[in-house]
Amino acid sequence: MSERESESGETDAVLSDADVDAVRAALVEWYETDHRAFPWRRTEDPYEILVSEVMSQQTQLDRVVEAWEAFLDRWPTVDALAAAERSEVVGFWTDQRLGYNNRARYLHEAAEQVTGEFDGEFPETPEGLQELMGVGPYTGNAVASFAFDAGDAVVDTNVKRVLYRAFGVADDDEEFERAASELMPDGESRVWNNAIMELGGVACGKTPKCDEAGCPWRRWCHAYETGDFTAPDVPEQPDFEGSRRQFRGRILRVLGEHDELPLDELGPRIRVDYTPDGEYGREWLRGLVEDLADDGLVELRECDGKTLARLRQ
Template sequence: MSEDALPSEDLAAVRSALVEWYEADHREFPWRRTTDPYEILVSEVMSQQTQLDRVVDAWAAFLDRWPTVDDLAAADRSEVVAFWSDQRLGYNNRARYLHEAAGQIVGEFDGEWPERPDELEALMGVGPYTANAVASFAFNAGDAVVDTNVERVLYRAFADVDSGDEPPYEELANALMPAGESRVWNNAIMELGGVACGKTPRCDEAGCPWRRWCRAYETGDFTAPDVPTQPSFEGSRRQKRGRVVAALAEREAVPLDELGPKVRVDYAPDGEYGREWLRGLLADLADDGLVDVERQGDETVARLRE
């Protein structure tokens, strides 16, 4: 998939919007503050099928006991497996693989970590996803990470993805990712899928930076491969009515052009979703006895009816 299949807006704007959103505020996990490949590999292996909040304490305890890859390689494997079991991380074979991979780094690679995804796959128990994650977060040398959350984001956001039996997730993900910025980009798009674009989307609550380009936000269809049933409220006119009421509750009277962006991120006064569209929404609310619309000087304003 070429960049032509991406949003018609400037691709640089799509990219910068996501990165700026992530850098302004994101969940703090300790492995996001390190570029040590050993620490990142431990976090990635622990995070497989385990909630991230549960991983934090286990990750810190693991590194306290085996601070370096050399320490882990020299450890008794049974102790590593026992730790894994005590922490209720599940799938004890992951502990065995992690111990074996540490031995490979020390014995086969002389303590030097491979940096590319295809090279990292030589480590025991390290598949394409984990290899790419370590390459991205430790060395800034990975491809675009594609997990379930990222697939959901791409499927919802871009119309070309949901056509065909095998959506080209990796192709689109790599076309989106700025060259040489896999560390921040992969963290950002995974955060988007985890915080704003979950199975139940939180587009406005989480301030999704892609709302103005997103097909799902525009149409209200938030289905995805792992979300077979469309939420009935998200994207609906009922939702927009709720946004109007919430915005008017903050002030006594709000001019239409100030109210519009609070209801739709793509509001444009003279556009398809502009003043006329907003007047129609307000008329519905007025008919229900909830809102008054009136002239105030040179402006039309809306207020909650007392």
């Protein structure tokens, strides 16, 4: 599949053909045994999946669930969305704090295209789906995969991290695409892309949880063998003093002493020079707590225009 340069300067296949079958089976079994039960994983409706994909862009998945369900309650079909006033759709997007209102406009326009140009039927291929407004290569491939089982291998940041760590795939977009495509079983894009993205989100995050999450690829994983968990989005670990690791630890200690804190009350407790609009302010702190939320350590919620953080129970 992928290749890693040996000490002699030659390249050796990281996985043999026989190993590829074992790797595939291990990942699919792990995913099908237990995975996060997001509601859009229980549907093959391309409209519902498109809504979830658009909402998930730069928004935490836990926050998307409530917004996705509310959106579909209001506009349950692509016809209903196409018939809606665009201002209502944008207003909903704003009320749900989903950000980037142009995504709401594009989603509404895509619904109009489906009903007006495609006779109410979604295109089924990644290329066909990219004819819809606001649908790029990644989203088109995701909808084709999850709705029609007709996609290519998904290659997002999580997948790159997994392939880089596990099999030594070079930090090169073409190499990631090649390796991901060779590893995905033919005609199984739905389960495979869900599974490998779940692996990257649950077990192989920036802070890996190999044993805790029961990573199914530990027996083959180069990073697990060597203890080197750097990746394209995870550079060599910096010095601890003044590092993100240090402030993450402080956040967890402070939240352990309080039920819940708004960011602007949490900030001064972890950094004396915290100012909401400063260099080390609200946006800097939000990045730290969102990383902790991604790692399953912290829960975030919005209340009266404020972001509140608490330890995950």
